[in-house]
Amino acid sequence: MLTLTDISAGYGSFQALFGVSLEVKLGEAVGVIGPNGAGKTTLMRVISGLLPAKGGAFSFEGRALTTLPAHRIVAAGIAHVPENRRLFPRLTVEENLRMGAFLPSARRHFAERLAWIYELFPRLEERRRQPAGTMSGGEQQMCAIGRALMSKPQILLMDEPSAGLAPLIVDQVFDLVRRIRGEGFTVLIVEQNVQQVLEVVDRAYLLESGHIKLSGAAAELARNDDIRRSYMGI
Amino acid sequence: MDIYLLEAVINGVLLGGVLALLALGLNLIFGVVDVVWIAYAELVMFGMYAVYWLTNVYGWPVLLACVAAILFVALLGVLVHLLIIEPILGSAPINQLLATGGLLFFLQSLATLLFGTDFRNLGIRLPIIELGDIFISFSRLLAFIVALLGASALYLFLSRTFLGTAIRAVAQDREIMGLMGVDQRRIYLITSAIGGGLAGLAACLLMLQYDVHPFIGLTFGPITFMICVLGGLGNMIGGFVAAFIISQIIAISGYYVSIEASYVLAFVVFIVLVLIRPQGILGK
DSSP states (O other), X not given: OEEEEEEEEEETTXXXXXXXXXXXXXXXXXXXXXXXXXXHHHHHHHHTXXXXXXXXXXXXXXXXXXXXXXXXXXXXXEEEEXXXXXXXXXXXXXXXXXXXXXXXXXXXXXXXXXXXXXXXOHHHHHTXXXXXXXXXXXXXXXXHHHHHHTTOOSXXXXXXXXXXXXXXXXXXXXXXXXXXXXXXXXXEEEESOHHHHHHHOSEEEXXXXXXEEEEEXXXXXXXXHHHHHHHSOO | OOHHHHHHHHHHHHHHHHHHHHHHHHHHHHHHHOOOOTTHHHHHHHHHHHHHIIIIITOOOHHXXXXXXHXXXXXXXXXXXXXXXXXXXXXXXXXXXXXXXHHHHHHHHHHHHHHOSOOBOOOOOOOEEEETXXXXXXXXXXXXXXXXXXXXXXXXXXXXXXXXXXXXXXXXXXXXXGXXXXXXXXXXXXXXXXXXXXXXXXXXXXXXXXXXXXXTHHHHHHHHHHHHHHHOTTOHHHHHHHHHHHHHHHHHHHHHTOHHHHHHHHHHHHHHHHHHOTTOTTOO
């Protein structure tokens, strides 16, 4: 279980998160929804160790992670698909996947995991020798998810996987999320696309200006009048 | 074709090999760590002294001395990173230039203090190869072949291994390397060791052909930077190509005019090309 307790974080004198607490149980899919600038990406960056927390603590399966650098957090079983995918544009698709398996524990199983990712996303195998930066947005998202899965994480963090993609591709990306859930992965997903994300997660938190405003089962939040009005345009 | 011109062209190609090796090392470090080691050729100088000292003073076999010199300069590379680069990694590029520039003067003075200003060489005379009417120095040919082997080994390492791929990846997106489980600091140290090792290899090859003295770095340093900028700073393939362009300019104009004029001409061509393509011939 991933547990965040009273996490504060920010950049310089700007504070983005104020005492955020949340938890994700193994096997669950949890969403964090909220408007632009609410601190969703900051939250993900704190969990994956890219940004040190200024206050509070978080742990995974009882192990304290708060002060660990990013490369140690991946080793603890948390992989992060960053906002805007952040593939290595001039490396090929397969080289990007190789980077996802950089950890010694993953390197040993590189061949079998590569075969597994190619089975999951046949499109990536077709494009394996192509520089990742030359693919379409949807394919790049596939590659970014594949790269994160190469470390066989226990939790997959996904930051705005649908951002910047055409509507048709957004549907495909949410299908990908469903398939990853189907593979038994625990997922924590941050999205602005509230309607669709609530269809794929079990529970969700509403983050506004750095505070958790609401939390509950996805179906419940989808019926909440405030959320429907503010985030679903209904 | 004039037989002497052909000889000049061949010598130009052979010279290009070692220059390409130097450019590879400098470009690798710039591309990955994002810092220009102004004192790169001074590390080469220390490598040359290492080869000289081990063979001529301690009587080591040349090959063993070369291996030791490569490891020694690789260690120097790691020290340069730890002592000079790492503390100022986040500061302005101009400060980094000043720091590695300061290192250049420090190393030159240190060498003068330790070794004096004498010109020293290995005292080995390698044979001259005769191909019909063309004379080729065996030491240059050897230097060229080993430089190409070194460059190929680097290429294979960067393209085939996890670590090599990570080194290329850092140059494309520094920030997210941690998400791949990569310790960026470790990558910087390894890259600095490889950059130093390449300088050490170049030192061995240059020691076959030249005398070492505390200011030998001035002979190769500026021209290596020129090659790197011409090829697009950080672009390893560009630097490789530019090394052969510059060495040909030097060799051919050296044949038609004079060796002194050839360096002047090389810099003129450099200035003109950089005015036309400031991003380098293969830069983006």
